[in-house]
Amino acid sequence: MTPPPTAAPALPAPAAVDTRPAVDTRLAGDPGAARRTHPATGGALVLVGMLLVAVNLRAVVTSLGALLDEVRDGLGLSGATAGLVTTLPTIAFAGLGALTPWLVRRVAPARVLVAAMLALAVGQVLRVVTDSIWIFVLTSALALSGIAVANILLPMLVKQHFPHRTGLVTGAYTMALTVGTTVAAATAVPIAHAFGSWRAGLGIWAAMAAVAVLPWVPLALRTRTGARRATPTAVAATPARIRPARTRLGWAMAVYFGAQSLSGYAIMGWLAQLFRDAGYHPESAGLLLAGVTALGVPIALLMPTLAGRLGSLRPLVLGLTTASALAYLGLALAPHGAALLWVALLAIGQGAFPMILTAIGLRARTAEGTVALSAFAQSTGYVIAALGPLLVGILYEATGGWTAPIGFLLVALAVQTTAGMAIARPRYVEDE
Numbered sequence: 001m002t003p004p005p006t007a008a009p010a011l012p013a014p015a016a017v018d019t020r021p022a023v024d025t026r027l028a029g030d031p032g033a034a035r036r037t038h039p040a041t042g043g044a045l046v047l048v049g050m051l052l053v054a055v056n057l058r059a060v061v062t063s064l065g066a067l068l069d070e071v072r073d074g075l076g077l078s079g080a081t082a083g084l085v086t087t088l089p090t091i092a093f094a095g096l097g098a099l100t101p102w103l104v105r106r107v108a109p110a111r112v113l114v115a116a117m118l119a120l121a122v123g124q125v126l127r128v129v130t131d132s133i134w135i136f137v138l139t140s141a142l143a144l145s146g147i148a149v150a151n152i153l154l155p156m157l158v159k160q161h162f163p164h165r166t167g168l169v170t171g172a173y174t175m176a177l178t179v180g181t182t183v184a185a186a187t188a189v190p191i192a193h194a195f196g197s198w199r200a201g202l203g204i205w206a207a208m209a210a211v212a213v214l215p216w217v218p219l220a221l222r223t224r225t226g227a228r229r230a231t232p233t234a235v236a237a238t239p240a241r242i243r244p245a246r247t248r249l250g251w252a253m254a255v256y257f258g259a260q261s262l263s264g265y266a267i268m269g270w271l272a273q274l275f276r277d278a279g280y281h282p283e284s285a286g287l288l289l290a291g292v293t294a295l296g297v298p299i300a301l302l303m304p305t306l307a308g309r310l311g312s313l314r315p316l317v318l319g320l321t322t323a324s325a326l327a328y329l330g331l332a333l334a335p336h337g338a339a340l341l342w343v344a345l346l347a348i349g350q351g352a353f354p355m356i357l358t359a360i361g362l363r364a365r366t367a368e369g370t371v372a373l374s375a376f377a378q379s380t381g382y383v384i385a386a387l388g389p390l391l392v393g394i395l396y397e398a399t400g401g402w403t404a405p406i407g408f409l410l411v412a413l414a415v416q417t418t419a420g421m422a423i424a425r426p427r428y429v430e431d432e
Helices: 020-028 033-037 041-054 059-068 066-074 079-099 100-104 109-127 133-161 168-195 198-203 206-214 216-227 232-236 248-277 282-309 314-332 341-347 353-363 368-386 387-399 403-423
Strands: none
Touching: 020 059, 020 168, 020 206, 020 232, 033 206, 041 109, 041 133, 041 168, 041 206, 041 216, 041 353, 059 066, 059 079, 059 133, 059 168, 059 198, 059 206, 059 248, 059 282, 066 109, 079 133, 079 248, 079 282, 079 387, 079 403, 100 109, 100 133, 100 168, 100 368, 109 198, 109 206, 109 216, 109 248, 133 198, 133 353, 133 368, 168 198, 168 248, 168 282, 206 216, 248 282, 248 341, 248 368, 248 387, 248 403, 282 314, 282 341, 314 341, 314 353, 314 403, 353 403, 368 387
């Protein structure tokens, strides 16, 4: 996971591009969905559902990052296998994210989200009751499959249900995502210690995933009833499919998303370990990791508004790059002495995530364009991002230190900045 910027090139008359009924039919399989979900009660339920889903989108990752040492000891994971486990989110997000547009053309988004959150809840429960490394990996993949689908759907739901409040709603759900990420990172170790097992520190988040199912059940039942009344005429009226893979904008968005996700997942997976190696107690290391996401809460709320108002994203791209570069250099040179400063700078740099989610909506005219661009940018981007935690783990084990892993992250940051310059200028995927 805002009207087009005022500096954008002249657009066609609104009537020429207003294809929302056809798009809604294609994505939800229900020609009456727009009429039933636009009233205040339906819109409020969608918004609550989106926020609850967003809270769950990273907790499964950061709780594992905070407890990685305990999980490694408990399951007997090698450094390479731990790298695979921390890379698993990006692999799942890439593979299943690419299938989401196909899925939502056949099944209503509400019903998809019910299944996604159930997969997340069940996978989290199953992975903490096994002593097998590979069952742990497979059940983690099941949990992550739910997140992969939700990642793609949220920007589309914003465009579809809140077309005139894109920045505000994107900011709200990215803030909810950040809060969930922060709480999971900060409390995973204390919960594990309170219950005497890392399994409790990971498994408790299944309850939050189960809660996220609840708002989508009535919406899923409603769209199921409406789908029976869908007509072939409505389906035939849908516009031509948008293919971001054939556009320069699509590839620039994918590279930027991939590079920023690479650093984000490397940080979530390994930052607590870096601070442990620097001499911090495990609880303190977990809190420092949580600090990155906690400080990111106001940034997540502010960034979509800034991105929507600026004629060009260039100042944001350069500012975020500068913050990340300073943080990486600080972590390499003085990880203990100025840890709070590096955490603050990392939090600012990770504002690239809400910015690119907002840019997905800003660089598409329609809900169909948004879901197509979201799916391509995220699925392709996560292929790139998969290199992050894996290579950081390999470099860390091979060198016994953090200089080489941080050097790798600086190279990734340079790639991210180059792609960011390419997406800074306002334009639309439908036009390419």
